[in-house]
Amino acid sequence: xxxxxxxxxxxxxxxxxxxxxxxxxxxxxxxxxxxxxxxxxxxxxxxxxxxxxxxxxxxxxxxxxxxxxxxxxxxxxxxxxxxxxxxxxxxxxxxxxxxxxxxxxxxxxxxxxxxxxxxxxxxxxxxxxxxxxxxxxxxxxxxxxxxxxxxxxxxxxxxxxxxxxxxxxxxxxxxxxxxxxxxxxxxxxxxxxxxxxxxxxxxxxxxxxxxxxxxxxxxxxxxxxxxxxxxxxxxxxxxxxxxxxxxxxxxxxxxxxxxxxxxxxxxxxxxxxxxxxxxxxxxxxxxxxxxxxxxxxxxxxxxxxxxxxxxxxxxxxxxxxxxxxxxxxxxxxxxxxxxxxxxxxxxxxxxxxxxxxxxxxxxxxxxxxxxxxxxxxxxxxxxxxxxxxxxxxxxxxxxxxxxxxxxxxxxxxxxxxxxxxxxxxxxxxxxxxxxxxxxxxxxxxxxxxxxxxxxx
Amino acid sequence: xxxxxxxxxxxxxxxxxxxxxxxxxxxxxxxxxxxxxxxxxxxxxxxxxxxxxxxxxxxxxxxxxxxxxxxxxxxxxxxxxxxxxxxxxxxxxxxxxxxxxxxxxxxxxxxxxxxxxxxxxxxxxxxxxxxxxxxxxxxxxxxxxxxxxxxxxxxxxxxxxxxxxxxxxxxxxxxxxxxxxxxxxxxxxxxxxxxxxxxxxxxxxxxxxxxxxxxxxxxxxxxxxxxxxxxxxxxxxxxxxxxxxxxxxxxxxxxxxxxxxxxxxxxxxxxxxxxxxxxxxxxxxxxxxxxxxxxxxxxxxxxxxxxxxxxxxxxxxxxxxxxxxxxxxxxxxxxxxxxxxxxxxxxxxxxxxxxxxxxxxxxxxxxxxxxxxxxxxxxxxxxxxxxxxxxxxxxxxxxxxxxxxxxxxxxxxxxxxxxxxxxxxxxxxxxxxxxxxxxxxxxxxxxxxxxxxxxx
Numbered sequence: 013x014x015x016x017x018x019x020x021x022x023x024x025x026x027x028x029x030x031x032x033x034x035x036x037x038x039x040x041x042x043x044x045x046x047x048x049x050x051x052x053x054x055x056x057x058x059x060x061x062x063x064x065x066x067x068x069x070x071x072x073x074x075x076x077x078x079x080x081x082x083x084x085x086x087x088x089x090x091x092x093x094x095x096x097x098x099x100x101x102x103x104x105x106x107x108x109x110x111x112x113x114x115x116x117x118x119x120x121x122x123x124x125x126x127x128x129x130x131x132x133x134x135x136x137x138x139x140x141x142x143x144x145x146x147x148x149x150x151x152x153x154x155x156x157x158x159x160x161x162x163x164x165x166x167x168x169x170x171x172x173x174x175x176x177x178x179x180x181x182x183x184x185x186x187x188x189x190x191x192x193x194x195x196x197x198x199x200x201x202x203x204x205x206x207x208x209x210x211x212x213x214x215x216x217x218x219x220x221x222x223x224x225x226x227x228x229x230x231x232x233x234x235x236x237x238x239x240x241x242x243x244x245x246x247x248x249x250x251x252x253x254x255x256x257x258x259x260x261x262x263x264x265x266x267x268x269x270x271x272x273x274x275x276x277x278x279x280x281x282x283x284x285x286x287x288x289x290x291x292x293x294x295x296x297x298x299x300x301x302x303x304x305x306x307x308x309x310x311x312x313x314x315x316x317x318x319x320x321x322x323x324x325x326x327x328x329x330x331x332x333x334x335x336x337x338x339x340x341x342x343x344x345x346x347x348x349x350x351x352x353x354x355x356x357x358x359x360x361x362x363x364x365x366x367x368x369x370x371x372x373x374x375x376x377x378x379x380x381x382x383x384x385x386x387x388x389x390x391x392x393x394x395x396x397x398x399x400x401x402x403x404x405x406x407x408x409x410x411x412x413x414x415x416x417x418x419x420x421x422x423x424x425x426x427x428x429x430x431x432x433x434x435x436x437x438x439x440x441x442x443x444x445x446x447x448x449x450x451x452x453x454x455x456x457x458x459x460x461x462x463x464x465x466x467x468x
Numbered sequence: 469x470x471x472x473x474x475x476x477x478x479x480x481x482x483x484x485x486x487x488x489x490x491x492x493x494x495x496x497x498x499x500x501x502x503x504x505x506x507x508x509x510x511x512x513x514x515x516x517x518x519x520x521x522x523x524x525x526x527x528x529x530x531x532x533x534x535x536x537x538x539x540x541x542x543x544x545x546x547x548x549x550x551x552x553x554x555x556x557x558x559x560x561x562x563x564x565x566x567x568x569x570x571x572x573x574x575x576x577x578x579x580x581x582x583x584x585x586x587x588x589x590x591x592x593x594x595x596x597x598x599x600x601x602x603x604x605x606x607x608x609x610x611x612x613x614x615x616x617x618x619x620x621x622x623x624x625x626x627x628x629x630x631x632x633x634x635x636x637x638x639x640x641x642x643x644x645x646x647x648x649x650x651x652x653x654x655x656x657x658x659x660x661x662x663x664x665x666x667x668x669x670x671x672x673x674x675x676x677x678x679x680x681x682x683x684x685x686x687x688x689x690x691x692x693x694x695x696x697x698x699x700x701x702x703x704x705x706x707x708x709x710x711x712x713x714x715x716x717x718x719x720x721x722x723x724x725x726x727x728x729x730x731x732x733x734x735x736x737x738x739x740x741x742x743x744x745x746x747x748x749x750x751x752x753x754x755x756x757x758x759x760x761x762x763x764x765x766x767x768x769x770x771x772x773x774x775x776x777x778x779x780x781x782x783x784x785x786x787x788x789x790x791x792x793x794x795x796x797x798x799x800x801x802x803x804x805x806x807x808x809x810x811x812x813x814x815x816x817x818x819x820x821x822x823x824x825x826x827x828x829x830x831x832x833x834x835x836x837x838x839x840x841x842x843x844x845x846x847x848x849x850x851x852x853x854x855x856x857x858x859x860x861x862x863x864x865x866x867x868x869x870x871x872x873x874x875x876x877x878x879x880x881x882x883x884x885x886x887x888x889x890x891x892x893x894x895x896x897x898x899x900x901x902x903x904x905x906x907x908x909x910x911x912x913x914x915x916x917x918x919x920x921x922x923x924x
Contacts, residue, residue, distance in 0.1 A: 319559070
């Protein structure tokens with residue numbers, strides 16, 4: 013391991029500089045005006061991968077944002093690892109809650125602060141620099157391909173088609189992804205399952221213009237009141253989703269697997285304290301870990317309508333809007349759920365309003381078998397670096413493209429995540445501990461070593 | 469009437485110029501940064517009233533926005549009319565829905581367009597110019613006092629105290645107010661009752677920061693979901709407010725009065741068409757006119773929380789907010805209702821969130837007896853100008869200060885409104901028809917004539 017530690021020690025300032033360069037690009041995929049930043053990020057990654065040792069690197073156009081692809085084929089007979097990562101990041105609102113500028117990364121208190129520090133520029137960089145290390149020290153044990161997309165945070169709408177069109181180029185033995193979290197800095201875990209996602213925007217229209225709430229209030233349906241009522245009707249008093257057919261395809265997890273799941277380290281008091289809530293809430297009959305891992309959820313991600321400025325404007329508004337999402341579990345089909353919700357939501361609308369539902373985003377769930385050779389290589393690598401066998405977990409998050417890869421490329425993905433709960437991904441003050449960055453880098457290096465041995 | 473028509477004809481361009489000067493001042497009282505504009509408006513009105521013939525005019529400071537006061541005492545033995553108006557206006561959001569600049573008034577299609585064109589700068593200006601006409605033509609038959617405040621749209625928080633402190637200066641026989649609407653351009657009506665108002669802002673806090681909806685969704689209460697549910701619980705399936713004690717003091721209107729009310733012209737199909745709704749909605753057992761006139765209402769005036777930008781951000785937000793109002797009827801006490809709501813809303817909050825309720829605004833309802841001499845003078849004046857006896861109506865709107873005047877000054881107010889439903893007050897594209905402006909001006913002139921005769 014000495015050559016590894018030496019190389020990291022000698023190059024760590026440059027590693028950080030290279031990551032910071034990437035973090036400074038505000039590549040927010042959900043905001044169209046940031047499109048030029050996607051190209052900047054794609055170009056940056058192309059050059060970075062070439063300098064890191066790739067034989068070739070290309071920027072592919074799609075109907076949406078570009079994809080950066082790079083590869084190094086050392087011997088076609090050796091196994092090939094396809095690394096997936098994404099260069100796009102989430103929006104930064106509420107911007108006023110950031111303690112630093114989201115796109116001016118800094119190191120403070122042993123952590124890298126900035127949008128994308130973890131998700132997924134920070135985690136991606138560990139792969140690029142692990143690759144560099146293996147190339148420069150002549151220790152690369154297999155072929156490596158990289159695909160870094162720019163639309164993960166908006167549901168990868170074009171990557172499936174791109175993968176389909178470039179199937180041969182992308183041929184590999186396994187996909188390696190670092191875009192998830194571990195239980196804790198001292199409790200390694202590997203995500204063996206992901207929830208799917210369906211995401212809608214709803215628009216409720218009452219009167220054709222904002223009305224004076226005194227003159228009309230009480231006689232004309234208020235679209236905010238109606239929207240609140242409709243949202244409230246989507247779940248019942250037991251925290252169950254009331255959309256007819258919603259649970260029909262939910263994979264019921266066996267009592268034995270639930271028992272295993274319950275062994276994962278989880279401290280409810282600490283969990284509540286970390287997010288400062290007095291009580292947790294969710295579907296009756298399931299634990300917190302189950303509620304986020306093996307059960308679907310229903311969340312309003314945003315709501316707006318009427319007067320939201322300072323003071324008291326007495327208005328009966330014309331419109332109310334909400335962004336609504338459900339997390340899905342295997343085998344719920346997001347396309348089916350999208351339709352079930354739309355039909356149901358529209359069907360319960362009173363005649364006093366007009367309701368429009370549009371699908372914004374969706375993806376299937378995923379399960380990775382823990383006897384997969386690549387999963388086992390990952391397990392050994394974590395064990396070496398963290399001193400503990402990683403726990404296989406079902407994550408609540410969604411990476412819709414992972415199930416698409418399975419369908420299109422016929423490849424399983426191993427989700428070697430190094431994020432921590434405190435990293436605040438998708439939130440203000442996203443960060444990534446330096447220690448995780450270096451431990452992750454080492455774990456990835458060891459993965460290649462073990463995988464090459466096991467896959468031989 | 470010739471001298472009236474001649475004077476108006478000769479001066480009408482100047483009248484409009486003077487109104488436009490006032491409309492150009494963006495005196496939005498609910499937005500603190502517009503404070504300097506309140507002083508501009510107060511100064512503008514002071515000069516205007518002096519030029520119009522007042523003996524003296526003064527700007528009074530209050531703890532909030534200034535009050536412009538002016539008077540002309542021609543004979544202490546004659547009756548005195550105290551004219552009330554307000555110089556502040558509502559915010560202009562949603563700004564993108566305006567067809568013209570809100571603070572750049574224009575005349576188009578026979579109407580004045582701009583924020584305050586009706587409410588209440590346009591309606592106030594009719595009084596100032598009617599006064600000028602009487603002074604300049606030596607036909608003023610009684611003493612006149614003007615008080616024009618700058619906080620009506622935020623509930624007149626300081627005017628009651630100011631009136632109390634200036635009781636003697638404000639002594640009069642009746643208060644005259646034009647800040648309401650008529651049934652239609654050819655259907656004059658006088659507002660004989662006003663609803664009261666209570667207005668709150670609520671804040672629901674879930675986790676201490678925005679969370680990833682995949683990692684936490686299903687296990688942590690979502691403050692938007694909770695807020696929607698709490699709002700939904702405030703009314704039942706019959707459109708009744710469920711706050712315990714809410715209806716305790718509601719003045720039940722007799723069957724006979726309800727029958728009279730039903731005779732007022734009202735065409736439900738036209739009403740629905742005007743606001744483009746397929747169905748009306750409200751408290752079961754009451755007609756539309758009753759729902760806005762004699763029954764309280766519950767409206768969410770604004771709601772916001774989570775991600776409201778473009779695209780699909782998968783967030784479980786930390787906070788959700790709403791601006792909630794109820795319109796009250798005689799004898800509901802807004803202070804009592806404010807507390808009832810706050811207590812109830814807080815009491816139904818689940819332990820998984822924190823809820824804060826703050827009162828933003830409130831005022832009592834008001835009833836004007838139709839046998840009041842000033843009411844009868846107003847009735848005759850409308851009859852002369854519009855050719856029809858005006859209908860006494862109970863308006864759904866609130867002018868909280870009117871009931872305060874009754875308490876503090878011991879004076880009834882007569883609400884000679886000339887607004888029309890299509891004037892879009894509080895909404896984008898507020899306007900005021902020129903014809904209403906001139907007919908209103910004449911009606912006010914005749915009011916003075918008849919009132920001086922009746923009150924003799």
